Amino acid sequence: MEIKKVSIIGLGALGILFGHHLTKKMPKGDLKIIADLERIKKYETDGVYCNGELCHFQYVTPEQSGEPADLLIFAVKFDGLKNAIKAVKNHVGERTIMISLLNGIKSEAIIGQTFGLENILYSVAQGMDAVKEGNELTYDNIGMICFGEQEPGSISDKVKSFATFFDKMEIPYEIDPNMDKRFWGKLMTNVGVNQTVAVYRSNYGEIQKEGQARETMIAAMREVIALSEKAGIHLTEADLNYWLSVLDALSPEGKPSMAQDVEAGRLSEVDLFSGTVLELGEKYGVPTPVNNELYQRIKKIESEY
Structure with a gap:
């Protein structure tokens, strides 16, 4: 066709x-x-x-x-x-x-x-x-x-x-x-970068350099790796490094969609990101404290619009 x-x-x-x-x-x-x-x-x-x-x-x-x-x-x-x-x-x-x-x-x-x-x-x-x-x-x-x-x-x-x-x-x-693994990799990336940049009110440059924001992002991503094991997808540190290389190639002044939503006072897709992670964490019995913290902080930001 x-x-x-x-x-x-x-x-x-x-x-x-x-x-x-x-x-x-x-x-x-x-x-x-x-x-x-x-x-x-x-x-x-x-x-x-x-x-x-x-x-x-x-x-x-x-x-x-x-x-x-x-x-x-x-x-x-x-x-x-x-x-x-x-x-x-x-x-x-x-x-x-x-x-x-x-x-x-x-x-x-x-x-x-x-x-x-x-x-x-x-x-x-x-x-x-x-x-x-x-x-x-x-x-x-x-x-x-x-x-x-x-x-x-x-x-x-x-x-x-x-x-x-x-x-x-x-x-x-x-x-x-293997699109299932690609989906989970993109979820892992969005969970990390979208939420972290939104909470830190920053841009890609903030998570491209060493520091607290990048550490928070990676910690949130590793919780998705743990969940993927239970779901039979098996993301690894190699997948994490691949997606970090994708993020590191972006314009430092750019911002993901959730950060743009927060700046504009719009409701974000947090339920699609950490909301999904928390739901899966409960399903599989996997702790997700970093995503829980990000979820609560973004919901608080949205409540103050």
Whole structure:
């Protein structure tokens, strides 16, 4: 299957980043941004900018019908996922491939409850240092998307089609035959960096240097390694070092999404990060004191908005 038509729902950091990139590579009209009428009016009035350039997006409402997308990208926040699933139904056909760029390890299963898992590719976005302020996004590193089938070791025709499309679009990617481990690695990283930078009210530079913030981040990540053993995933110190190398390559002035939420006075995805860790810790009988401390501190920050 050749991917020609793409729909994106969600114009947060990743939606803008990849959407803007695709507008430069795809014929006009083949990329659509799904949004409700109120959001569309705001986007068209204020504009959406990426690294100082105005994004030329084609917007469609959920009610508008047309030819199904070959590729549908979910780029919303986790708390907007259920509404997004309802909004994209007119863009889904029998052969539509779906990917989720959401944080956490739950979104694919939730999307699959509505559309089935057979057309979902498991994916992880990593290595980007995008910062969104209002209607403007800036980034130095586009990062990459890692993807594969849920079944370990499988490289399907769907995966090959996706790789061919990314080659054509010049989007960095990696095919991973063990996406379960990749998901847990990304969870480990988010649990560490998102929460630590948010609590320390800092940026990537703070956790890239030796000191208390970096120690806190690594301690939170090691709690996920302990949980992964119980879950049969078996993250190791080598995985921790790999993800630390990813973080150390980011722009020091950049900030993860949770830190941006805290600065803007928005509720964060803390329940998706340390909330998941605490839930798994209770399930497996594994102590998670660092994540508990981070959870309580972030909840306190949010209570003071």
